[in-house]
Amino acid sequence: MTVPPRTGRCIDVPAGTLFRISCPDGSQVGDLNLWNAADLGERFFSGKTRALHGTHLTTGDRLWSTLPHLRPMATITHDTLGWYGIDEFGGGVHDVIGTRCDPYTHALLSNGAQYHHCCHSNLTSALADHRQIALQDAELHIHDVLNVFMCTGFTRDTGQYFMKASPARQGDHIEFLAEIDLVVGLSACPGGNCASTHSSDEAICHPLQIDLFHPQPAALSQWQQLNPAPYDRSHGR
Numbered sequence: 001m002t003v004p005p006r007t008g009r010c011i012d013v014p015a016g017t018l019f020r021i022s023c024p025d026g027s028q029v030g031d032l033n034l035w036n037a038a039d040l041g042e043r044f045f046s047g048k049t050r051a052l053h054g055t056h057l058t059t060g061d062r063l064w065s066t067l068p069h070l071r072p073m074a075t076i077t078h079d080t081l082g083w084y085g086i087d088e089f090g091g092g093v094h095d096v097i098g099t100r101c102d103p104y105t106h107a108l109l110s111n112g113a114q115y116h117h118c119c120h121s122n123l124t125s126a127l128a129d130h131r132q133i134a135l136q137d138a139e140l141h142i143h144d145v146l147n148v149f150m151c152t153g154f155t156r157d158t159g160q161y162f163m164k165a166s167p168a169r170q171g172d173h174i175e176f177l178a179e180i181d182l183v184v185g186l187s188a189c190p191g192g193n194c195a196s197t198h199s200s201d202e203a204i205c206h207p208l209q210i211d212l213f214h215p216q217p218a219a220l221s222q223w224q225q226l227n228p229a230p231y232d233r234s235h236g237r
Ligand SMILES: [Zn+2]
Pocket: 031, 100, 101, 118, 119, 120, 188, 189, 190, 191, 198
């Protein structure tokens, strides 16, 4: 599946399938959402994933689901940008610290200016189309993302969020194993490689691609789906 620049797409990925996100034409940042295909209320929990694994994810890290579930939704199996690590400024790739560009923040910062191709809107539109639900209903399911290929960090002196040009190049990819039946949503950010501008049509943008692979059955002989965390949900009452 190709995600054209400044748009979003959703795709069903069954448990036990590998999905690979790549830059087929050039450097491009993607904003990733995950949902349990059987229950959109269980979705990717960016904050808990950050607490468990760190600010930036790579091979071996898992993408956890929201409470009251908390289980791995996907595991990163390969990352061609794993070499990047944390650079001299504290920047890394594939973060769970930023959110997603959205038209509400843009309107606040730009005297009410309206821009319609932010990742938040792209994901909203993609989910509405994929599940055949109303746009406003779809919007409520959009959540904080894994910023695929994005290079971000916090400044050493003031602790403020920054972004810099993505090191991703044509052919770079990150690959995941779906741990449960997923709806995968991906937006090709209007910021392109996110070197500077967002929320406009000024940046050079490229498509993203998602390829699905079915592992050899023997490769999954040790693999099993994990249940949600074993809390009784009584909350002491
Ligand atoms: Zn974006």
